[in-house]
Amino acid sequence: MSASSIKEQVYQELSRVTHAISNPKRMELIDVLSQKDYSVEELSKEISMSVASTSQHLQVLKSVKLVNAQRQGNFIIYSITDDSVLRLVSAVKELGFRKIAELERLISDFKADKNILESITINDLLARSKKEKVILIDVRPEDEYKAGHIPNAVSIPLAQLKKRLNELPKNQTIIAYCRGPLCVMAVDAIKILNQKKFKAIRMEDGYVEWKLRQQEINQK
Amino acid sequence: MSASSIKEQVYQELSRVTHAISNPKRMELIDVLSQKDYSVEELSKEISMSVASTSQHLQVLKSVKLVNAQRQGNFIIYSITDDSVLRLVSAVKELGFRKIAELERLISDFKADKNILESITINDLLARSKKEKVILIDVRPEDEYKAGHIPNAVSIPLAQLKKRLNELPKNQTIIAYCRGPLCVMAVDAIKILNQKKFKAIRMEDGYVEWKLRQQEINQK
DNA sequence: AATCTATTCAACTAATTTGTATAATAGTTT
DNA sequence: AAACTATTATACAAATTAGTTGAATAGATT
Numbered sequence: 001m002s003a004s005s006i007k008e009q010v011y012q013e014l015s016r017v018t019h020a021i022s023n024p025k026r027m028e029l030i031d032v033l034s035q036k037d038y039s040v041e042e043l044s045k046e047i048s049m050s051v052a053s054t055s056q057h058l059q060v061l062k063s064v065k066l067v068n069a070q071r072q073g074n075f076i077i078y079s080i081t082d083d084s085v086l087r088l089v090s091a092v093k094e095l096g097f098r099k100i101a102e103l104e105r106l107i108s109d110f111k112a113d114k115n116i117l118e119s120i121t122i123n124d125l126l127a128r129s130k131k132e133k134v135i136l137i138d139v140r141p142e143d144e145y146k147a148g149h150i151p152n153a154v155s156i157p158l159a160q161l162k163k164r165l166n167e168l169p170k171n172q173t174i175i176a177y178c179r180g181p182l183c184v185m186a187v188d189a190i191k192i193l194n195q196k197k198f199k200a201i202r203m204e205d206g207y208v209e210w211k212l213r214q215q216e217i218n219q220k
Numbered sequence: 221m222s223a224s225s226i227k228e229q230v231y232q233e234l235s236r237v238t239h240a241i242s243n244p245k246r247m248e249l250i251d252v253l254s255q256k257d258y259s260v261e262e263l264s265k266e267i268s269m270s271v272a273s274t275s276q277h278l279q280v281l282k283s284v285k286l287v288n289a290q291r292q293g294n295f296i297i298y299s300i301t302d303d304s305v306l307r308l309v310s311a312v313k314e315l316g317f318r319k320i321a322e323l324e325r326l327i328s329d330f331k332a333d334k335n336i337l338e339s340i341t342i343n344d345l346l347a348r349s350k351k352e353k354v355i356l357i358d359v360r361p362e363d364e365y366k367a368g369h370i371p372n373a374v375s376i377p378l379a380q381l382k383k384r385l386n387e388l389p390k391n392q393t394i395i396a397y398c399r400g401p402l403c404v405m406a407v408d409a410i411k412i413l414n415q416k417k418f419k420a421i422r423m424e425d426g427y428v429e430w431k432l433r434q435q436e437i438n439q440k
Numbered sequence: 441a442a443t444c445t446a447t448t449c450a451a452c453t454a455a456t457t458t459g460t461a462t463a464a465t466a467g468t469t470t
Numbered sequence: 471a472a473a474c475t476a477t478t479a480t481a482c483a484a485a486t487t488a489g490t491t492g493a494a495t496a497g498a499t500t
Contacts, residue, residue, distance in 0.1 A: 006329065006330045007404075011244035012244045014323070015241070015244045015247050016320070017316045017320065018241045018247070021238045023235055023457090024228065024231035025231070025458095027234055027238070031231075039476080040476070041476070049459085050459075051478095052477085053458080053460075055478055056459085064316075064319070066315075073469095074467080074468060074475060074476060075476065076478095084311070084318060085315060087314070091308040092308060095285075095304045095307075096234045096284075102233050103233045106226055106230055107230070260447060260448090261446065261447085271446080271447070272490075273490075275446095276488085279448080291496095293497095293498070294444090294445060294497075295446065295447090296446075444498085445497090447496085447497100448493105450492090450493080451492095452489105453488100453489095453490090454488085456485100456486080457487085459484090461481090462481090463478105463479080464477105464479070464480085465476105466476090467475090469472100469475095470471105470472085
């Protein structure tokens, strides 16, 4: 175990990258940071973990350049390095959601649990918006919307939805989205809207999925 | 730690996928299997590890459906589940090669070491082959070529190259490829060809990279 | 049916990883 | 310059992982 070949070293280094995302909390951190930059303290709340542990996980991610750290006043703000990280996570999810039986079970439980009758994808949205005018609402917290959103989407954070129902039409279909497939904000939004007799559909994909899809389209 | 939320369970499951490839030997196994199906014994030779350990690694990969096992006579033949696995590995490499300083160093050492003067990519090849007739040779073992290769490529395994030089033209540029960026077979081929005064260039990408690129193109 | 062979299982040790609490640090603000 | 605060480092126990050797298994061949 003295002079290992370059090939072995390369595999060693590459596996450091995957090791960094091979922990549920770190994967969740990447997912949260995919929406918007956050401080350590905010992140520790998001992932329900002590600040010290959160910091440690962030350092693991930083050591393989999956995230960047930058001081802003009293806080250190973490952010995703670039879109290649999003593509990596997207590839993991694609494989996981398709292939792992346990995940399929979890997701179908989840759907049953949430009474999701219909849910569309980015591609459905793109097709639909070509044919008709679509009312698209972004129910994530406002700062995440500000950091980036799907064009023509209106920001109505879940917390404000009940008060702002008058801004929405009753005779048109409303499409609601949030952070993506694992996020329940849009589900809750649909529940509220349906209860109030709006025609509302949930879109599973979020801003990140939209952004990646755009890049694919632009690659032509 | 009793009833964890579905979200946490999903992250848990997803991290099992990344954990499976977060080991150098397992990543190497995936890479080898990306070329062609292999038995456990063959794989154990390829990755220089005991059969028992190789088998254990393969079971980890199988448990998250990254590979399939199938009996064929006395042997159990392992194969990559499907192209989503290739995309995942490709995403890891993309990020790793770009972002990890240590990897950049390793690769530049590697290139210096091998005296690689020029090397092209899949895109270069596609562009070139539109303009002119290209002599493309596949220097991998013949069975890997048989399992799949870039169209119009001729199979000349590295081991046979010296004997078969008469099959190649001296006045045209020859492009050689092997398993991909981490493989040295094409490098050795170029050395031989240049020594014998052929005009030869190495293509870094291999059959897998070509296949993924084709899929991107077809997605339009 | 007996033998053979490739593969997997079991048991074990060494090494690594995880998370928490507490202490130290580094930068901001007053 | 002092006080403050967010973040990171340290130390530790519990849990998990990696690799080896030798035994067991399951299927194919004779």
